[in-house]
Amino acid sequence: MKKVSIIIPFYNCEYVDQAILSVLNQTYQNIELIVVNDGSTSYTEKIYPFLHHINLYIEKTNGGTGSALNKGIEYATGEYFAWLSADDIYAPDKIEKQLKYMESVAADICHTAYSLIDENDHVLTPSIGKHFEDRLSFLNQLKQGNFVNGSTIMMKMDVLDQIGVFNESLLYTQDYDLWLRILRQYSFSYLDEPLIQYRVHEEMGTKRFGNEMEEEITFVQQQHHLHVEMMILKELIQSNIGKGGDCMTVLLDARTSQNASFENSINVPLTAGPVLTGIVGLNTTGAAGAVTTQFGGTVSIQPRPGFVGVTGITINIYRGEDPTGTLVYSATENLNVPLETGPEPAITIVSFEGSDYQVADPDDLLIYSMYVQSSIDGGDNTLNRVGPESFNARVYDYNS
Template identity: 50%
Template sequence: MNHKSRVSVVIPFYNCPYVDQAVESVLAQTYTDIELIVVDDGSTRYMEKLEPYRDRIVYIRKKNGGTASALNLGIKASSGAYFAWLSADDLFHPDKIRRQLETIRSYGTSFCHTAYYYINELGERFSGVIGMQFDSRSHLIETMMSGCPVNGSSVLLDMQIFSRVGMFNEGFLYTQDYDLWLRILPHYKWSYIAEPLLDYRVHQEMGSVIHNEAQNREIALVQARHKGILTQLLREEKAK
């Protein structure tokens, strides 16, 4: 049974040296009805960084299968009414969950994302505010058809969404988030917080740096898969 006000935060963890900082940022949230699930996707390093938190987290270990498989396992183990995902190398700002819940409830939306900052290996911010304000739903749909401005770690969504559109596609290694957002978009209204509530870490070991070419191929595949329904959705929006 889902607890009506609980937020389940899932951290997929694979050999990430920053995972303890990610955990700390969730435990430091000003909103307290949070369940933190760390899914260890077959790590061989840095597991000891989780030891001090084992009594405050749900820890699940599985054989390596990629980010989408780790997220899906975390979702299945969740008891919350809302889902948030935090990459093991990123950091929530203390008010993130509280602000997003307030936004979702006040606007009656099911999906909320936020602006963010870039941080480096040392945790130092080196960017201005990263984000995109959409002036209409048509603008949002058009933008999502050409690229993904939604940072996965910035998202909070209603857990009921998964029963309607399904969970993350485990066949996608790099764009499982983009594919899911495009499946959600036709059915649910989104809200956006222009204030940065996340620190997104940019470093040489991150998947998007190492696998850039494969990621670009997958983006094209995801866009082609959703083009028909999104084109129709855009036409309907513009006709309103």
């Protein structure tokens, strides 16, 4: 029997005893229950009666749901990961049914339908969930917002090994961010049966922090926008081929501008004004129409000795040879350099990737340039570019 590690992150939740009991009452036996107390000041006494039945109980300082889940994952020994919010309840056969289904369809990650209950366990809605006919429909819906309930999830631990764990800086959307990252390599399976009860109550985060959640949702969507659009484009191409179309993707050209190949191979102060660090010319001869360029790169920066405070770098990519061209990408990485940096300040490697979609009627030579500058007013000479440093681009022709 495969072991399933179930993690319950707990913070001042009066329903935690019901969540724990629902895990202990599972029909599937090979379960590892990990409860992570994320600095709670209330209701901790509701955990005490179950301590002899919990496989691992962890207490930590408050850091948010993502940090609590990551702490549990750090100690988990199961082949599968599942998560139960402290105010929700598993159906008794949740793990058994979901694992059996996942094995039957060779799924790496799976979510299920769920029902809504109130503070008194009364069922408000018997079943919520939606089956999508294909990955394209799933992507288009998740692009709009997160409909995957975290407590319904089960996934192989291998997925987290490949993708990484929850982003602890996100206090409300750590799950949404992880789903979007997982989609780059995996597809979600769906079991259309309500196997958890999702509790609606006045103390739940969606009611207490609605405005903050909306801001964070927008941030996550912006962070993943280019990746999601590229995945959708890929599915559209595959869909057209599957329907008998002659759509194909043609790589027209790929180039790299390698400014510095090794660490500490250059030592160039970062200035307030834009400095050219990479330029590529892509051959688009023979393109049937609009083309799409994917680009990425790396800049390595190091605080100058003796500097303390906030500084940072802005990376701009232009379609053209200089900043008079079309700005197609901009990213900023800020650093807070502490007083104690040691004898040698740490090097930060800033990586980026982006796309320039549907460039109509390109010239035979499509030029992209990369410029960097300080992101902070008065930030001249607070950082050095030290290498490695590179800029690469690939141009594709999608025609049908």
